[in-house]
């Protein structure tokens with residue numbers, strides 16, 4: 351028994367929880383389980399990750415017992431060409447769930463979640479040939495962060511201790527609802543993302559390996575791409591692993 355057992359009965363079908371004290375990375379472990387034939391909906395939560403990973407190879411810091419680190423195994427019915435939409439969709443599910451505790455959670459394209467301009471959650475999406483692993487890290491009750499990290503937590507922002515199990519349930523309920531709509535109804539998902547899109551009308555830099563482009567962020571296009579106004583001309587920036595959006 352642990353705190354997550356309380357919410358297990360309320361998980362929507364097909365989601366179910368597998369809890370571990372310590373793993374290298376929940377994404378890595380869940381990919382192994384997926385390769386061994388595990389079915390859709392498995393959620394691997396770990397109290398501690400020895401090699402938790404972020405996007406672009408960054409390390410992921412997660413306060414033991416305070417943070418929430420988990421990965422969700424999906425086998426989307428949508429055609430593979432639409433799987434890239436899951437990163438944005440997961441960002442929306444997380445942002446909406448966090449708004450049960452804080453007034454507004456913004457999405458920094460493609461899928462960082464910010465509260466008061468500080469990072470509160472990160473998402474790492476990795477796909478195999480027949481499955482997708484959504485890795486989600488959330489600062490729930492973390493009060494202290496390593497120097498130089500522009501981060502916050504639900505506990506800090508709300509002034510209350512927040513139940514990690516409730517946060518998990520709220521995210522999974524939303525994911526369950528959105529995942530089947532990425533092909534047929536992405537428009538309604540985009541609506542939620544646009545309402546929460548961070549840095550709109552701000553000057554930003556798009557950084558990628560050895561390259562950078564300045565412009566004004568104008569919003570999100572119909573395919574989930576970023577609309578960057580470069581000297582009056584809209585350029586469409588599509589998701590790529592190495593891309594990094596920075597406010598100037």
Ligand code: BTN
Pocket residue numbers: 374375376377378399401402403404405406408410418419420421462471472473474485486487488
């Ligand atoms: C990012 O912001 O760069 C993404 C961070 C993703 C972190 C989560 S924690 C659970 C899962 N396991 C990992 O190794 N990474 C993701």
